[in-house]
C-alpha cells in the first residue's frame with residue numbers, strides 16, 4: 001500500500017485541471033511531474049502586477065531589461081546563445097519588502113508559467129522521493145516552458161554545504177545544481193530559477209554563482225514609504241488632516257508589509273471606535289427609555305391617588321403643574 005496515494009491522486013487532479021487552464025495540452029507528465037504541476041500558477045490568474053508594487057521602480061526597470069525582455073522578444077534573436085534570460089535570479093532582503101510580489105509580477109509580465117515551490121515540497125518527502133521530485137521540477141519546467149521556477153526561502157534547502165549534511169540532502173543539492181546546469185545545454189530552453197531569501201549569507205556559494213542576477217530588496221526609505229502608503233491608501237476615505245509625508249518620516253525601519261498592517265490597524269481602529277460609540281449611544285438611549293418608563297409608572301401611581309412616602313424629587317420636578325397640584329391636594 002502506498003501511504004501517499006491519496007495525496008498523489010489529489011495532486012494529479014489539480015495538475016490536470018491547471019494544465020488545461022493554462023493551455024498546455026497533449027503533454028504527457030510523469031507521476032512526479034504531476035505532483036510538481038500542482039504548484040503551477042497560471043500567469044493569467046496572478047493578481048500582482050507592477051502597479052501593485054510601490055517604491056521599487058529601479059529594481060523593476062532592471063528586471064524588465066534583464067529578465068523580461070529576453071523572454072518576450074525571443075523571436076528577435078531566436079538562435080542567439082547570448083540573448084537569453086539569466087538562468088538564475090536572486091531576490092534578497094528583509095522579510096515583507098516585496099520579494100514574492102516581484103517574483104509574481106515578473107511571471108505575469110513575462111507571460112511565463114510559474115512554479116511556486118516551497119523548499120519543504122522537496123525536502124519533506126520519503127527517502128528517494130525528494131530526488132525524483134527535484135528531477136521532476138526541471139523536466140516539467142522544460143516541458144511547459146517558458147517557465148520560472150520560484151523557490152521561496154531558497155537558503156533553507158540550498159544552504160552552505162557542510163560535513164553535517166544528511167547524505168540525502170547533500171545528494172539532492174548536487175542533483176539540483178547539475179539539473180540547473182543542464183538547462184544550458186540548449187540555447188532555446190527558456191527556464192529560469194528565481195530564489196528569494198532573507199539570509200543570502202547562508203546560501204551555498206555554488207548556488208550564488210548560478211544566480212548571476214541579484215537584486216537587493218531592502219527596507220524602504222522615507223520617499224519609498226510615502227509611495228507605499230499612497231498605494232495602500234488609494235481609494236480609501238481619508239481625512240484631509242492626514243499627512244503621508246509625516247507618517248513616512250515617523251515609520252523608519254518599517255517594511256512594506258509593516259506599513260500595510262499599520263494602515264489596516266488604523267482602519268480597524270476607526271471601525272472599532274465607531275462601533276463602541278454606537279454601543280454607548282444605544283446604552284444611553286436604553287437608560288433614558290428606562291427612566292421615562294419609570295417616571296410614567298410613578299405618574300400612574302400618583303394619578304391613582306396614592307401618596308408615595310419617598311417620592312423622588314425628580315418626579316415632582318418632571319411632572320406637570322396639574323399633577324403636582326393634585327399630588328399636593330391629595331397630600332393635604
Ligand SMILES: Nc1ncnc2c1ncn2[C@@H]1O[C@H](COP(=O)(O)OP(=O)(O)OP(=O)(O)O)[C@@H](O)[C@H]1O
Pocket residue numbers: 052053054055056094095096097098099100101102152196197198228231255256257258260
Ligand atoms: N513595495 C511594496 N509595495 C506595495 N506593497 C508592499 C511592498 N512591499 C511589501 N508590500 C506588502 O507586504 C506584503 C508582503 O510582501 P512580500 O510577501 O512580497 O514580502 P517578501 O519580501 O517576499 O517577504 P518574506 O521574505 O517574508 O516572504 C505584500 O503582500 C504587500 O501587501
